[in-house]
Amino acid sequence: MPDANVRIPAEARDRLSEIAAAEGLSLRAYLARLAESLLTPAERSERAERARAALREWSGYDPTDTERTDLDAELDRRLHQAAAR
CATH class of the missing domain: 1.10.1220 (Arc Repressor Mutant)
Known part of the structure; x- marks a missing residue:
């Protein structure tokens, strides 16, 4: 090589x-x-999609894009709040 x-x-x-x-x-x-x-960005994306598919199959949980965005914003808010302590 x-x-x-x-x-x-x-x-x-x-x-x-x-x-x-x-x-x-x-x-x-x-x-x-x-x-x-x-992992490359493409590999990370593929792995995340497989994880989401497994979660959907296992639990039936399948948030919309809007729900996912709202949940991400809430997680960011809570992480910021925890970091400030």
Whole structure:
């Protein structure tokens, strides 16, 4: 597999190198492992849709887009309120 050069700030490179070394990995191996462990936006969307489908099948719960937006806003409000404490 060909390598790629990625330009990042030296501080970020040094931090990632330190983390990799602590796990007994080279920076190259650590970044490859990290990339394999993360989901792309499309993969996250697909996984979320599968979870929603499973919830609908299991419980019959199927909120409309408006209900989902309202619930998201309420959750955001409560998280903001909890963070302020």
